Amino acid sequence: MAQIVLDRLAARFTGDEILESGSAHGDEWARIRRDAWIPVAMFLRDDPSTKMEMFIDLTCVDRFGQEPRFDVVLHIYSVSLKHRVRLYCGAPEDDAWVDTLVSVWAGTNWFEREAYDLYGVRFKGHPDLRRILMYPEFVGHPLRKDYPKEKRQPLVRRQAGAPD
């Protein structure tokens, strides 16, 4: 459906910035080297043959036990040309950061906060990287595979024997 996007990427970025790419179930995807994350996004948004104006989704995958451990996943779509593409950017566990895309698509702001909140991947240059779903007192990142599945961090509890 969107082979044109992958072709344009391969033609424009020849210095190994596109680590991998492929096509599955009618969707195209590409794995981007971390230092080319913003240039690739800018190019796809502005190039007249790709015109990815619309940011759809940004999330994260914890591939626990693999390297790099985290994959930031970006879905973008072209409203005028009707094609979409999925981009990955890996981040290793001990240095888990990715450049922020807020300057490219403003809508990524809260999605990056969500990915930071739940996975602990930092977005370099983000204007306001705070937790968005969990409370500020929460310790850790609950969607990481090594976060205990049922561990709770209560803010309040009734005291035993206290009059209610």
Added chain:
Amino acid sequence: MGFEFHTSSLKAAVNWARKFSLFQYPFVTACCGMEFMSVAAPKYDIARFGAEFPRFSPRQADLLIIVGTITERQGPALRRIYEQMCEPKWVVAFGVCASTGGFYQNYSTMPGADQVVPVDVYIPGCPPRPEQVLDGLILLQERIQRGEGHSQIAIEAEKGYDVPLVAIRPLGSAPSKEKP
């Protein structure tokens, strides 16, 4: 003085009045809200039980209906709402999520609203049918009549009586300075 005799029979009358004039505060957080609307709407008509007025301020309410999933993050807000309500007050957990956390067994969901506020009646179901809710309300009314609500027991333990002082003041005497 016969004081004890009068208060105990008055208590029954006051509790009878209480159970048919519940002012509810619906704390609606999730899909159970749809079923709550059905209970409140004319077909099932919670008004038949004297509980037709949803008050949108906890300060005007004496029945907190917790409708839906409570997250750990909501805990302080729920506790505060409960503390703001007039005494005596009652709490109904509407649906399995408010009762136990339901099928959410994870980092964010509170395993039952009773972790934070004392619950008088638990209504199971995902969501409960309106008949179940009305059944729960009748259970609560019986509990109120017997004076067994959590806050009724707490007030009685603290002050020695569960009926407002104004109600037991003899006619013509000065109103008590003590907070009822």
